[in-house]
Amino acid sequence: MANIWDDVAASWDLNPESNDLANKAFESLQELVDLKGLHILDFGCGTGLLSEKMAPLAKDIVALDSSEAMIEQLDKKELKNVEPVVDMLSRGLAAMHPAFRAQFDLVVASSVCNYLNNYSDIADIVFSLLDPGSYFVHWDTLSDDSSEGGISMAHANQVLTSVGFQTVDISTPFSVGSEKIIMVVARK
Numbered sequence: 380m381a382n383i384w385d386d387v388a389a390s391w392d393l394n395p396e397s398n399d400l401a402n403k404a405f406e407s408l409q410e411l412v413d414l415k416g417l418h419i420l421d422f423g424c425g426t427g428l429l430s431e432k433m434a435p436l437a438k439d440i441v442a443l444d445s446s447e448a449m450i451e452q453l454d455k456k457e458l459k460n461v462e463p464v465v466d467m468l469s470r471g472l473a474a475m476h477p478a479f480r481a482q483f484d485l486v487v488a489s490s491v492c493n494y495l496n497n498y499s500d501i502a503d504i505v506f507s508l509l510d511p512g513s514y515f516v517h518w519d520t521l522s523d524d525s526s527e528g529g530i531s532m533a534h535a536n537q538v539l540t541s542v543g544f545q546t547v548d549i550s551t552p553f554s555v556g557s558e559k560i561i562m563v564v565a566r567k
Contacts, residue, residue: 388448401428423491427453
């Protein structure tokens with residue numbers, strides 16, 4: 380999958396819909412949680428459009444993406460409190476990489492989970508990375524049946540409650556282009 384994203388990395392920040400999603404995701408996140416001083420994981424960070432918005436408020440951000448070219452674009456932004464990591468989220472990475480030594484206060488993923496073949500496994504790993512009371516927030520294209528290109532509300536709720544999240548709140552706070560965006564807020 381990384382090769383697909385490598386091909387679009389150089390032009391990603393020029394895409395109005397990419398910027399629109401990052402702006403709206405950031406606005407909706409700020410309504411939910413005070414980012415000041417938080418240790419955040421931006422899972423599937425891409426070129427760091429969301430990390431760039433969170434960085435002035437956060438204590439620090441681990442920006443994880445499987446696309447080396449996307450991380451190269453993030454590096455050009457020179458965000459001092461953002462540690463870029465090129466890898467796939469896995470139990471091995473979480474156990475071995477120094478950036479994952481401390482639990483996170485918040486994990487965010489913007490337009491990531493709908494592309495995962497193993498959403499349930501990833502949700503379980505994210506759960507293990509969070510402090511109690513902390514949040515996993517993700518935004519994805521809304522789908523009625525979790526077909527490719529989207530996540531249904533029922534599927535997101537089922538997966539996140541099954542891995543142990545105490546509460547799962549799901550809404551469709553905005554659209555990007557013609558796509559309705561689902562915002563999933565899971566609290567450990």
